Amino acid sequence: MNLWENLRLAWEALMSNRLRAALTMLGIIIGVGSVIAIIAIGRGTRAAVIGEIQSLGGNLISIFPMQPSGSEGRFEMLNEDDLDRLPLVVPEIREVMTQDLLRTEVRHGAKRRRADLVGLSAGYAEAYRMTISPGRWFTREEDAAGARVAVIGSKVAEDLFGSEDPIGKAIYAAGYPFTVIGVVQPDTGLLARAFGGFGLEQMVMAPGTTVRRITGTRDIFTVDVVVKDGADLDQVVQDIKAYLKAAHPNGEFGVLSTQQITQALSSVTGILTGVIGAIAAISLVVGGVGIMNIMLVSVTERTREIGVRKAIGARRSDILWQFLIEAVVISVSGGLIGTALAQVPVWLVGRALDIPLSITWDAVALAVGFSVLVGVIFGVYPASKAAALDPIEALRYE
């Protein structure tokens, strides 16, 4: 076999019927293009989401109440005692933070709106990378003392104050007066945009102690635990579960580390990418059938040529290679064009989500390898049909 000569013949054959070649390639272009784009977008968004979760604190563990299985009792909540005991029982815990939520109404002067009054520990501003401007976040001392201070979301500030500076002004939440000390700007992270936002800009945030005093309960909605650096997260999760079982025998709690959330998210996006990719790969098969169809037509049209080639000394294998390589050239050209065109959706999605997306070399190698495979699989039958032609019959063919 003369590879170079066969490539040249294949190129000449394609160039002699460009429209047909382009239409034949279309299936492969779409197939390879969509597979590559999906892989790139899937990988890129997953990396961005995971990166963002990890930036929230790689060693955070959330504890939240769940419906006890097999009972109709109400959720058993964590309470303030647990906050004191947890760091003692599990020494790897550096800080315990709480989240409480109260759906209520906020008011400033005559302006009022509904908002969530969220009681938080002082550590959250840092853990969630909140942007506070103007003003400041509350201190640990204010939290411990149950100070009536509030950090309001930018949207709440706009609704209640308009263009007025809210810092130092009073608002009423759930009927209690609070002094506004800061304004939280909307979250700009990918997660916030992808899932509609945590809605920080719609909240009124106050020290957890203060909020629990208002609600008159010692129960806590959610606890986030910051683990000391270097601690074994899985072990800490086990220890926390053991403590909860002892302290709340009737309760049911979810204990999730950021690591577990990342893993779960990662496997979900992985499966999603795989499934969509597989659906896209079906179009590669359709494209392959298109190639086979055109190659069969081409073999029939070029029966005479095959006869002549055999008469001047081509062996079966020479003809087989010629047509096989032509099929592979079609599919690989389609694969390369598809790879090139995949840059467009990848760039658009990357720009829309504001995350870095790129087509990696292994994806390109996979696509090209796949298109060679498609070309060979769907080219073998037409090529062997051509190779098996009887030279006398072929020369006589009109």
Next chain:
Amino acid sequence: MTAPLIRLEGVEKVYRSGSIAVHALRGIDLEVYPGEFVAIMGPSGSGKSTLMNIIGCLDRPTAGAYYLAGRRVSDLTEDELAYVRNRQIGFVFQTFNLLPRMTAARNVEQPLIYAGVGPAERRRRALVALERVGLGDRAHHKPNELSGGQRQRVAIARALVNEPSIILADEPTGNLDSRSGEEIMALLQQLNDEGVTILLVTHEPDIAAHARRVVTVRDGRITGDRPVTERLLAREVLANMAPGGELRWEDRPAAGGEPA
């Protein structure tokens, strides 16, 4: 005396379609010596095409033996026959059978590709062959830019390029007007004068008369084998044919055209 280039001994060919057996050849004995110019004549259905296919190693006899240049080729495998066709035989067809997408030079190069000759040497030998048939200046034209006579010259160059033992020409003038046909015969006579062995299949006595020996086939048997007594010399025929200033038929596009 030199050894025969082609020796057929009792060659038979039977085609079977279902229960019917067609005896295309019923025992052919034939010897062709180097440098001969033999015309095989016969009406259609006489078996001359089958004979041509067997001599051209495109087909194998059902019985009998065929020796080409001293080698028994009647029972070679398909790939071995391809090798023999490539090295020993040059085909010239009625419909030229050039590859339409390629220039004349590339067409002529094709047999050398299967012979494993490198690109530079291929190109050189193709140009020499085109020069030999008088088409040195048309090397980079595609078949549809050439007249019928020129196309057949390209086909002859392709047949010559691998320096075969024999050229098999199957009705080479069948698709040409009489002037172009005569020019092709002049070229074949010239090549024969230079020592090329030529086997010509035709049903036209006027064309056969350009050969040195005519073998007549009928009903699968050789019914006549005689030297040509009044040989037509194409050069002379051409001289008597065209008074100066007449329309040059050679420049007309070929009837029938190239196969797609």
